[in-house]
Amino acid sequence: QVQLVESGGGLVQAGGSLRLSCAASGRTFSTYTMGWFRQAPGKEREFVAAISRSGGRIYYVDSVKGRFTISRDNVKNTVYLQMNSLKPEDTAVYYCAADLSGGDYVRLDLYEYRYWGQGTQVTVSS
Secondary structure (H helix, E strand, O other), X not given: OOOEEEEOOEEEEOOOOEEEEEEEOOOOHHHOEEEEEEEOOOOOXXXXXXXXXXXXXXXXXXXXXXXXXXXXXXXXXXXXXXXXXXXXXXXXEEEEEEEOOOXXXXXXXXXXXXXXXXXXXXXXXX
């Protein structure tokens, strides 16, 4: 069983920055593929970014490229999402997710992730 706890959300003005953190339980965090997803009111949950277990492979949805950075610290069992130049359309609940199926790959489909955090709200005002 893996537990994921997100933090770092909040209210920020457009153009501002936030850093989300996701702390994971378990002694084998370095084997987890990690992803960030978001869900805005009335919309489906969508992929934002993913990082392979080594950190050597990273992928972003086009709408956040150049603004968001995903990273991980396998000693602290934590994955981060640095969000810069935030826009009102980034407003959503942000979730981190873990995939334990193995391999140094990124996963883009939410159905490939078995474990999810409770989410953290990000609100960007215009």
